[in-house]
Amino acid sequence: MVGEDYLWATQLGRLMSVERSTLLLSADDVAACLDMGEAIAAVREAFVAYHAKRAVMPPKSYINLPEHGGDVRSMPAKVGTDALSVKWICSHPKNPERHGLPTVIGSLILSDPATGWPLAVMDATLLTAYRTGAAAAVASDTLARRDATTLGIIGAGTQAAYQIAAISHVRKLTRVTIADARIESTQRLVEALTKRAPHLDVRAGTLEEAAGEDIVCTLTPVHTPIVKRDWIGHGVHINALGADAAGKQELEVDILRDAVIVVDDWEQATHSGEINVAMAAADLRPEHVRGTLGAILDGALPGRSDDEEITIFDSTGLAIQDTAVAKAVYARAVRDGLGTPVDLVNTARVPFDAVLTQMRT
Secondary structure, X not given: OOHHHHHHHHHHHHHHHHOOOEEEEOHHHHHHHOOHHHHHHHHHHHHHHHHOOOEEOOOOEEEEEHHHOEEEEEEEEEEOOOEEEEXXXXXXXXXXXXXXXXXXXXXXXXXXXXXXXXXXXXXOHHHHHHHHHHHHHHHHHHHOOOOOOEEEEXXXXXXXXXXXXXXXXXXXXXXXXXEOOOHHHHHHHHHHHHHHOOXXXXXXXXXXXXXXXXXXXXXXXXXXXXXXXXHOOOOOEEEEOOOOOOOOOOEOHXXXXXXXXXXXXXXXXXXXXXXXXXXXXOOXXXXXXXXXXXXXXXXXXXXXXXXXXXXXXXXXXXXXXXXXXXXXXXXXXXXXXXXXXXXXXXXXXXXXXXXXXXXXX
């Protein structure tokens, strides 16, 4: 880092070491601080840092909530020497129809590693969408053919727009094909994208048509594969993002066998990623997986070898991504004076007399 970036990082480091209030960042505050280009850069560095042992990420923990049709995950991580966070992410697929709420709701605490001070408490719902798109963009930039210009989106939910926006940063897109059984969702995204990017050939298509593009993003919660091997041509790159829990699988196992597979994290991918079902059934062996994206970015492993290979990025979503993007959000919020400072932690010593008054005598 040089010039303004270095000076700002140094200033932020000093600020983080002496801060005595906590910045409360609402969804609107976080939205004002998020930039897709910055998110991609932050996530790229997080992958490299994790491979180089400059990041710490304990396993993601789950609490299943079958009575409510959802689950909750806690995701702690430390990246570098000045970014530490934990994200609490709730996934309730029936929220929209039952309560008019988002499927995914998240909150994040960003702390100063040097003191443990909570620097910020922020909405993490939008942050999660950005970092997921950013991860696919980093993988696409690393693994997709350099001449890839068409994008297939399978699943027209909320994440679809973030995938399109992010991948447009790493490849010059000419066509986007969107496939989803929900016709209204598909059409709404097609219309929005056509209005925003009139230079693009944007169309609603079948699953087969979307799977036939140069880069394919799968974004569905299915447990039975919906993408067939016959649909995937030579040289295609797939970002498999829908599988984020045990039992989920979007791609036929023959696609996995015929592809170069790259995971974000070995433990999470084998437990809850696209490869989890095939690995558990012994339909796929560990040697089918080349390694992690961080290892490729750090030069420890090769990426795409030629233009004929099929490549797959198995993305489960990592806490290091959240931490890295949260740090960028906090830096921008401090710089632009956004958020609400609150005295979340009392720094004064609390007299023991206060609790002694509550003794039962």
